[in-house]
Amino acid sequence: MGTSDIVKFEALSPAEFFRRNREIAGFSNPTRAIYQTIRELVENSLDATETFKIPPSIKIYIDYANQSKSWISIYAEDNGIGIPGNEIPNVFGRVFYSSKYRIKQHRGIFGLGAKMVVLYAQSTTNTPILVRSAPLKSDAIYEYQLMIDITKNEPVIVSQRTIENKHGWHGTAIKVVLEGDWIKAKRRVEEYLRRTAMVAPYAEFILRGPDEDDVIKIPRVTTKMPDPPKEGLPHPKSVDVELIKQLIQRDPNVPIFEFLIENFDGVGEIIAKKFLDFVGLQPDMPVGKLMNDELINFVTKMREFNEWKRPRADWLSPIGEDILAEGVRFVLRPEVVFTVTRKPSSYMGNPFIVEAALAWGGAIEPSDKPTIYRFANKVPLIYDEGNDIVRKIVDEIDWTQYRVKFPAPLAIVVHICSTKIPYASAGKEAIAEVPEIENEVRNAVREVARKLRLYITRKEKEQELLMKYAIFSMYGEEVVNALSYVSKADLDELRSSINALIREKLRIKSLEDLLTNHSIEGDEDGNNNEDQKHEPSS
Numbered sequence: 001m002g003t004s005d006i007v008k009f010e011a012l013s014p015a016e017f018f019r020r021n022r023e024i025a026g027f028s029n030p031t032r033a034i035y036q037t038i039r040e041l042v043e044n045s046l047d048a049t050e051t052f053k054i055p056p057s058i059k060i061y062i063d064y065a066n067q068s069k070s071w072i073s074i075y076a077e078d079n080g081i082g083i084p085g086n087e088i089p090n091v092f093g094r095v096f097y098s099s100k101y102r103i104k105q106h107r108g109i110f111g112l113g114a115k116m117v118v119l120y121a122q123s124t125t126n127t128p129i130l131v132r133s134a135p136l137k138s139d140a141i142y143e144y145q146l147m148i149d150i151t152k153n154e155p156v157i158v159s160q161r162t163i164e165n166k167h168g169w170h171g172t173a174i175k176v177v178l179e180g181d182w183i184k185a186k187r188r189v190e191e192y193l194r195r196t197a198m199v200a201p202y203a204e205f206i207l208r209g210p211d212e213d214d215v216i217k218i219p220r221v222t223t224k225m226p227d228p229p230k231e232g233l234p235h236p237k238s239v240d241v242e243l244i245k246q247l248i249q250r251d252p253n254v255p256i257f258e259f260l261i262e263n264f265d266g267v268g269e270i271i272a273k274k275f276l277d278f279v280g281l282q283p284d285m286p287v288g289k290l291m292n293d294e295l296i297n298f299v300t301k302m303r304e305f306n307e308w309k310r311p312r313a314d315w316l317s318p319i320g321e322d323i324l325a326e327g328v329r330f331v332l333r334p335e336v337v338f339t340v341t342r343k344p345s346s347y348m349g350n351p352f353i354v355e356a357a358l359a360w361g362g363a364i365e366p367s368d369k370p371t372i373y374r375f376a377n378k379v380p381l382i383y384d385e386g387n388d389i390v391r392k393i394v395d396e397i398d399w400t401q402y403r404v405k406f407p408a409p410l411a412i413v414v415h416i417c418s419t420k421i422p423y424a425s426a427g428k429e430a431i432a433e434v435p436e437i438e439n440e441v442r443n444a445v446r447e448v449a450r451k452l453r454l455y456i457t458r459k460e461k462e463q464e465l466l467m468k469y470a471i472f473s474m475y476g477e478e479v480v481n482a483l484s485y486v487s488k489a490d491l492d493e494l495r496s497s498i499n500a501l502i503r504e505k506l507r508i509k510s511l512e513d514l515l516t517n518h519s520i521e522g523d524e525d526g527n528n529n530e531d532q533k534h535e536p537s538s
């Protein structure tokens, strides 16, 4: 018997692969499936709005379908740029079809999320997805009912029509029926939206459950929005042989000198010449002449060469200190918030920026460790905190240096944005250990922690001063009474001169001033250099 008699080989389509392994994409059980569906739809909606500076308005309506409590209908609607009619079938019916395979910060990366929703619905309730979409300035609204031909990885159009766009609507609305557990998923979905609002306070959300009065509205708290990212080119340090081959195929005759300048981020004439000297190649050689070994050497040298410019951060869209502070203030309701957006850095040719917020007091419940909120490209990471570098770094910090004694009402928010987020697993829930990113996270958290220390120190001083003021005033009153008795001087005049003396001694302008926290002299921006001396170096 030959091998082919005992072993059967076959190919698997991408759609079939994800139907079989849906847990890889987060659809591991009925609760998680609902959460993941809403998350995929919301993230697509946010990408379709904020990337184009449209303030997002997102509606999500949940209902029980077919009288059965395990069939859940999910409706999601946005006011985004919409999807061109002819693209709708592939967008929802072909695994690995996306507009986001670009060097630019997006929430989406794989070209999978929307298709997972369709696959899951189809596998559990055998119902098609209903999609209605109108691109910007479109006269028509395109409507489709779609399923996926799983073996071919192709869309199946169940029905299709075009409706007149009478009111100039633009955006996308989706309805899908799938098996799930809404009751269990509800809290997680609410938490997901709450966290999303923390980093996107310019968005508004309505989540309506199956019961009429089960409505959560998250309002827009600011009209300020971050600048959208531009689209970038690969950095020479981030390439591999396959990418170079693909670029060469586009135009094999182009001189290698021009090839470098046209296709890569931050390569000007001087650097291109220096690099070609470094590799030992002639600038006018057609790039298609690079043969196998030369090609591998070329790529190796690209990684070794240390004179490339740093990757540009124009492809990123950080939240910004003000918007982040507004989001955190609105969601966590703390006594005080400090934020920082660090300068751009890079790892392996990929630009990244770390932002952090520290929220203290107010409605934050005291706990034994800082509460952590993690975000990557504005997506909240909810699971897998234990494997994440942020947890590790925050736990390593000696918080007593910052005058924090646990249990304390302390929350730390960390946002990492990059053209390539190094996720620790396919589930996109934790950030892997990349030393450059770890350093930046550490610096960002320390920076906001220093501001907290200054704040706590000031508050303590103010408390102390208030105490002194109370005691001095009490004794002052006795002195006033005694003096007035002895000298027969006017009581009010004596009282006001004693009070003036106390204020002068304590360097307080007025009592109101002290109570409204303006009286202590010090560095207003919170950047106390003295603080930095006490920290272990990174």
Ligand SMILES: Nc1ncnc2c1ncn2[C@@H]1O[C@H](COP(=O)(O)OP(=O)(O)OP(=O)(O)O)[C@@H](O)[C@H]1O
Pocket: 040, 043, 044, 045, 048, 078, 080, 081, 082, 083, 091, 097, 098, 099, 100, 107, 108, 109, 110, 111, 112, 113, 114, 115, 171, 172
């Ligand atoms: N609500 C929407 N509005 C506009 N375009 C959308 C919307 N939903 C999906 N799209 C388009 O469909 C494409 C595919 O979406 P899908 O969710 O499958 O993958 P993705 O968002 O690209 O990546 P990921 O799998 O990482 O989420 C998107 O790249 C986008 O161009």
